[in-house]
Each structure stands twice: as C-alpha cells, then as structure tokens.
Amino acid sequence: MRGQAIAVLETPSVLIDMDIMERNIARMQARCDQLGISFRPHIKTHKIPDIARRQLAAGAVGIACQKVSEAEVFAAAGFRDIQIPYNIVGARKTGRLAQLARKVKLSVTVDSRAVVDGIAAAAQKADAHIDMLVELVSLGERTGTTPADALSLAQHIAATDNLGFAGLMIYPSDAAIRPRLLETLNLLAAAGIPVAVISGGGSGAIREAHLLPELTEMRVGTYVFYDWNSVSQGYTTFENCAMRLRATVVSAHEASRVILDAGSKSIHSETVNGRFGYIEEFPAARLRQVNEEHGYVDFSACPSTPAVGDILHIIPVHTCVVTNLHNQVYGVRGGMIEQVWDVAARGLVW
C-alpha cells in the first residue's frame, strides 16, 4: 500500500501524519536538550520500532517500555538501552527480565522489598546484572514509596548481588513533588549513597521540568502523536495531534443519530467531556456513545450532516490505547501512504 493514496485504506484505519510526528519528535528532543537532561521516549504509545529509531536518531538516549514483552520485542529489534518503569513481579516474568538483562543495558523501577528480592533471585540465577531505580510515590498516588522507605530500599539494593542502585524514578514528575524528592536526596546523601539517575516522566510534567532541576532524564510517550486528552489538559494544541482514526458514516437518518463504523474496538472507550473522540471535519459534532463497531454521533449543532459513505477523521481521546487495538497503522504525508507499520508490540499482555 506504500505509495498509494489514503483513499485505498478501508475504515476504520489509524493514520499518522508524518510531518506532525516528525515535528513532535524534534520539539521534545529540543526541549530536553535545552533543559540539559537526557530524553527517554516511552514506546507504549506507538509500540513500533521504526518510530522509536526516529526518536533515537533525534537524540534520545534509550527507550522506556512498560512490560517485559514490549522490551523483548524492542531488544529483538536492536534496541540496547531499555528501561522498564514498572514493578516486575512473578517468577516467569523476572526470569525473562534476567535473560533480557544479559543482552541489553536494562533498568527497572521498584517500590518494595518484595519486588527487589524477586528480581534479585532471577538475576542471580541467570548471572545477570539489573540496575534499579526506586520509585517515589508522586501526587498521582499510583505506585511508589516514601523518602524513608526509598533510603532503605536503596541500601538493600546496593547490598544485593547482581543488582545496582541507579537512582530514583517519579511519575508524573510534577514540580510540586520537589520537596519529597529533595528530602529523599538528602537522606541518600547522608547515607553516602550516590544517585546517578533521577528519571521523571509525564506529558504534563515535561512542561514543568525546568522547576525540578534535579532531574537527569525525562520519559514521555504520548507527545509523539498527542491526542484530545493532551489538548484538553493544555499540554498541546490540535495542530500537533498526529493521529486520526479514519471512519465511514454507515447510517444517517437524523442529524442526532448518525452512526460511524468506529467503536470501542477501534477508538476505545475513554472520553473527554463525555465525547469519545474529536471529529476534525465537524468540531461541534458529539461522538456521544460507542458500541464495539458503532460510534453514535449527534450532528445537531453542526451546519450540515454527513451522508452514508462519507469519510470522517477522528482525533482520539487517548492514542496509546488506540494503537494497541490495531495490527497496522499508516504513516501518511500529502495524502499518500508513506509507511505501513505493524504494531510490533501490540497485544502482548505480559
């Protein structure tokens, strides 16, 4: 299909505007260069080695993957510096992690002794070395631990064979977390424990990274495509949204009851202001409900209503979960298909 016009694509199909994606990649790298910190793109957003290579070519130091399975795919594709900012738990996963650590420079994050000890056992069994970042709990209250606990974990890691304490991780690394970060750094300094890496992350947090000068690297994923969430949260504008779901009108009896062939199995089920996607051609249209293969749109507030067979382009609420629903996505430029990408790391739940 490469080299053909977009019109040859059936719907629903995911289109990536190459010009916008390239600008997003260059802009984020420039932002991190200006901050004087390393940039480590998170590949969960695209799951496509070719796009990650473009991010490295722009200056990224390595990649972040969210799962061992994703890391395995990218290691096989030639990537040699991989961080998995996730607590890897379970003997089979930690065993695969240790095998991976024999092939690539691997770091993981941990927030409890149980996670550290599980990974340590696997690393020792495989005679592998694994670097660990201790995760500080952020204002997002997801994973992560306290400053005092971070100190004891760092000491435990440093004292364990086959492990290395590499530093700290925070997600999202909003500037407001700085007091907690400084408290932790003081505890580690007092204990004489060096901190090589302080890894922050988040599409919103990158905007305040200059207020957290202790950071040595940032992990951001969504920026490569951006989405309606990013726009609604003020992280970017629609001009920088690279992904569109191309959809077809399959039923149009009333302006308030128009049905698209895009539903929860192609655009997912997340919402912004109760809407499941932003229809580029009809900004006032309300994609108000989705079933698996049906998107319900109300065009009452629009100057016109599309007809059966019309093609519309939807900016998704959340690009990361959309990529994961498609076997291929299409890089487009000037109305032509320039890239046909297999989503190499999709559907790998482990």
Place this chain on the structure above:
Amino acid sequence: MRGQAIAVLETPSVLIDMDIMERNIARMQARCDQLGISFRPHIKTHKIPDIARRQLAAGAVGIACQKVSEAEVFAAAGFRDIQIPYNIVGARKTGRLAQLARKVKLSVTVDSRAVVDGIAAAAQKADAHIDMLVELVSLGERTGTTPADALSLAQHIAATDNLGFAGLMIYPSDAAIRPRLLETLNLLAAAGIPVAVISGGGSGAIREAHLLPELTEMRVGTYVFYDWNSVSQGYTTFENCAMRLRATVVSAHEASRVILDAGSKSIHSETVNGRFGYIEEFPAARLRQVNEEHGYVDFSACPSTPAVGDILHIIPVHTCVVTNLHNQVYGVRGGMIEQVWDVAARGLVW
C-alpha cells in the same frame, strides 16, 4: 500449556471456565428451542472458531459476525451460514462481501438505499447472491429505519438483481418494539412481500423474546461468557460469568492504594458503578481507576488487603472488548488449562 496447572500462566491472562461456558451454551440453546425459534450466536464476544463450533453443535443454525473481516476468518474456518447484522459501506468492503457470498450462505442487514445499492453493485459485479434483512430502528436508537421506509427498502431489494429480501432485523429486540414490528409486517403483507426471517438480538432482549412471538431467530453474543454488565443489568448472576482476568498485585503500600498489573490494555476502560471490574476474591474492593498497565484498587472496605505477588481474578465489565485485547485466551477446568485458544478474529478492524 494445555494440560498444565493455571499457575503456569503469567498475568494478566484471560481464563474461561469451561464448565460455566458449556452451561451457558446449553441454557441459551434450550431457551431458543423452547421458544421454537432459531438461535444464531454472535461471535464478536469470543472471536474463536472452536467456541462457535460448540455453539453450532448445541443446535445453533449459523453465526453472526459484526465485520466482513470476522466473517472471512470464520468462512475460512469452515462456517457456511453467516449473517453480518451491519451496514457494509465502501467499495472494497462490499467487494470482499460479494466474494464471501460466493462461498457461504450470507446475509447482511441494511437500513438505507445507499447501503443496498453499494452492496448490489458489488454483488452484480461478482455475480454473487446476497440476502438482506432490513433493520427496523429499535428503542436503542442506533442504526435502523422506520416501518414506511422499511417497506420501500424491501421493495427496492426485491426488485434488484443479485439481492434477496430475507426479512427484518431488530437490535435490541425488546418486547416494547412489537407495535412498530407489527406495523411493518402489515405494510409488507399489504404489499404482498413475504417475510421469511425476523431476527432479534440482545442479551437482555432474549429474556422477553416470548413477548415477541413474530421472531423467527435470535442473535445473542455475550451470554457465552457473560460479564459484570450482564449481572448489573439483571440478565444473569455471577455464577454464570465464565471469564476472569487473572492479575497480580504489583504494589501494596496502603489498603486504599493497591496496584494490579491489569489496566486499560487488558481489562479495557468500561465501568459499572465507577468500577472497572469485579474482583472475585474481594467483592468489596473498588477497582477505581485504570492506566494502560495499572489497575488502582481500594481495599479499605475489605477485611484484609492482598500483598505484592498475590493473584486476583477479575470479572470484566464487558467481555467482548476484553477478548479483543488478547492474542490468546485460556479455557480452564478444575484448575488445569484445557484449551489454549488463539483469538482468531481479533485486531481485524475492517
């Protein structure tokens, strides 16, 4: 993995309880037999030919698929009576539909002349015959047309080469739709147009099918697994829910902040009462938020809180969208893995 204990599975993994699934298949077939109507399971829920074969073996007359791509997979797997209750729009899709109609007994639903004419052109070009059911708009207000329009569509179909008017389709076929159905049947009878099939559908509608005696067949999908939606809507009970997502606790610092390795990429993002899944071992636990690989659970209302490494089993909110996220699902019985099923029709957006 077949024949091994469930414990060998990494998480998150989808388990299907074979005993419960077999009971669900037998019960639904018995219900339709008792009603004296044909049963046509909708495969969108499982997308697995082996499960559809079990549904046919129990007495189903054929299957329903929601997309041409799903129908292509099931035709290749040997299924010979396929209904696609969807408006197929676009020259490439209708061309594939016509090729399929040369191999299997195929019927589709339509709700507008534009859809009929697009399919007719493809059928004529391929010298294929396609049966059509006209969809009546239901109280669900999704696709479908009015009684008067249904009559003119039926006449148009009957007068078009390579097409056959097979009857009417309703989704969901709640009993309250009967006046509209009778009005349509009277119009068709007055015009001398025979109606061979009246196809109803819906996990809720099957419970009122006896109040719609005109039905000749029912399409139901979710019943094979059921889910929390089905339970919360009173269609069934947890005892009949066959699907579990097996997940691992990866962080457990506070009862109100426990994190599972199951997020929107393995359990999807639909909710019941603001919860993303029902945790079988902890009915009072609140799976209150999901990121792609993180499920946030509040165990405050529970007598105990699980620890890192503990395995939990989640009954999904909506099974159809969960199957679509996994490359394999596992049929289990008595703690052992009895089936390893590839989700053959997953990720086929067209």
